[in-house]
Amino acid sequence: MATKITRRSWAEPYKMKMVELLKTTSRAQRIKAIREAGFNTFLLRSEDVYIDLLTDSGTNSMSDRQWSAFMLGDEAYAGSQSYYKLEDAIHKYYGYKYVIPTHQGRGAENILSQIMIKKGQYVPGNMYFTTTRVHQELAGGIFVDVIIEEAHDPNNLHPFKGNVDLQKLENLVKIHGAEKIAYLTLASNVNMAGGQPFSMENLKAVRDFTKKHGIPIIHDMTRVAENAYFIQQREPGYQEKSIREIVREICDHTDGATMSAKKDALVNIGGFMATNDPQVFEEARNLVVVYEGLHTYGGLAGRDMEAMAVGIKESLDDRHQHARVGQVLYLGEKMQEYGIPIVKPVGGHGIFVDARAFLPQLSQDQFPAQTLAAEIYMDSGVRTMERGIVSAGRNAKGENYYPKLELVRFTIPRRVYTQAHMDVVAESAALVYERRKKIRGLRMVYEPKYLRFFQARFEQL
Ligand SMILES: *Cc1c(COP(=O)(O)O)cnc(C)c1O
Numbered sequence: 001m002a003t004k005i006t007r008r009s010w011a012e013p014y015k016m017k018m019v020e021l022l023k024t025t026s027r028a029q030r031i032k033a034i035r036e037a038g039f040n041t042f043l044l045r046s047e048d049v050y051i052d053l054l055t056d057s058g059t060n061s062m063s064d065r066q067w068s069a070f071m072l073g074d075e076a077y078a079g080s081q082s083y084y085k086l087e088d089a090i091h092k093y094y095g096y097k098y099v100i101p102t103h104q105g106r107g108a109e110n111i112l113s114q115i116m117i118k119k120g121q122y123v124p125g126n127m128y129f130t131t132t133r134v135h136q137e138l139a140g141g142i143f144v145d146v147i148i149e150e151a152h153d154p155n156n157l158h159p160f161k162g163n164v165d166l167q168k169l170e171n172l173v174k175i176h177g178a179e180k181i182a183y184l185t186l187a188s189n190v191n192m193a194g195g196q197p198f199s200m201e202n203l204k205a206v207r208d209f210t211k212k213h214g215i216p217i218i219h220d221m222t223r224v225a226e227n228a229y230f231i232q233q234r235e236p237g238y239q240e241k242s243i244r245e246i247v248r249e250i251c252d253h254t255d256g257a258t259m260s261a262k263k264d265a266l267v268n269i270g271g272f273m274a275t276n277d278p279q280v281f282e283e284a285r286n287l288v289v290v291y292e293g294l295h296t297y298g299g300l301a302g303r304d305m306e307a308m309a310v311g312i313k314e315s316l317d318d319r320h321q322h323a324r325v326g327q328v329l330y331l332g333e334k335m336q337e338y339g340i341p342i343v344k345p346v347g348g349h350g351i352f353v354d355a356r357a358f359l360p361q362l363s364q365d366q367f368p369a370q371t372l373a374a375e376i377y378m379d380s381g382v383r384t385m386e387r388g389i390v391s392a393g394r395n396a397k398g399e400n401y402y403p404k405l406e407l408v409r410f411t412i413p414r415r416v417y418t419q420a421h422m423d424v425v426a427e428s429a430a431l432v433y434e435r436r437k438k439i440r441g442l443r444m445v446y447e448p449k450y451l452r453f454f455q456a457r458f459e460q461l
Helices: 027-036 062-068 081-094 105-116 130-138 165-177 199-212 226-234 241-252 277-291 302-315 317-339 368-380 419-436
Strands: 098-102 120-123 142-145 183-188 217-220 256-260 270-276 351-353 384-389 408-412 442-446 455-458
Touching: 027 317, 027 368, 062 302, 081 270, 081 408, 098 105, 098 277, 105 130, 105 217, 105 256, 105 270, 120 130, 130 142, 130 455, 142 165, 142 408, 165 199, 183 199, 199 217, 199 241, 226 241, 226 317, 241 277, 256 351, 277 455, 302 317, 317 351, 317 419, 368 384, 368 408, 368 419, 368 442
Parallel strands: 120 142, 120 183, 183 217, 217 256
Antiparallel strands: 098 270, 256 270, 351 408, 384 408, 442 455
């Protein structure tokens, strides 16, 4: 008998050994909870959340090997063996010469910005990231967006929306001169654009240009393995290369890096700064003791560094990335079947719903994405987050940034949820979409000075 199977499915390259029980809530409980949280999903208690897609940061499941490594943690204050294991992993897989561990990504951004930015210098980047830009500005720098225009259009199907627009970069150098540019921040799989990759071709062109002008490239490598997966899938000449090889090639084209290991590297806490410049390293090794801890632990326990070293290796497995990004694509396809407007193409770490298109009756000052995140939570207990005008914050003069993208992020933690969870999530988004015309916006009633999206409070209009 002829088989009806036209393709072979894949599945996660792991099985479950331990599970964490989830709590479910009633709609009335959820309405009470979101009111108390000022309609900000960051202020919900996680015990009131069913499926938590707030972030993929620090929410990964560790493997049995990582948990075993935990027990090997060397908690010596100075010269911990665990630090040397982490350093070895970074040398081996990423290739950077000098390593400074930090408690998480922003710790690395703080130290790097203070060392590499002189007051009044420009810091171009392929789209801003919240903590990255804050540290650049606190160090006296001026962020300039040099990502390609396609990245600001949620419907544009460009396969590498994380690319740098070389013309924008060239103009910046022409106007201000290369000496007024501290460095270029190059993020892999650009978070704020929806988890969109840059291509190796673009990176090489950026490298050629920056080399000519003596501008360092600092790699925000938080999601480098996901970027490498897209290069493998989409860029001519890379189909036969492993993710491990592609990641190394990316790192080799850059001069230094900041890393939030809470994402790609499959741990719950940790990060580092890396550089190939001995002078920058010297200063960083000195500054880290002020902000983080001694240069052989940087605010981390020995066990955290052990788990990170193992997680880095596991993140570069081709089958792991296939399952990780595959699950994100699965949710994206489901949502599109239901007609929900999402950022396309689907990115690497989550689905970004276009809240402007979802709730066209709301102006940006009525916080469409903040509103939609609250509505989804009330519907099903699924927690998502705003990436729009609230996240964008204000400039140095105190004026609101008005970002083109007004998105709700459904971020998928690595190795945590199943395909059935993704079905529940897509159905909830579809049900809210069905009654979208009845949804009213929000008004901000409390605004913190820094990174306001974390703690701002709202009321329903
Ligand atoms: C999360 C993140 C950071 C900051 O890292 P933390 O570990 O949260 O401090 C920096 N850049 C990008 C792209 C991120 O996603």
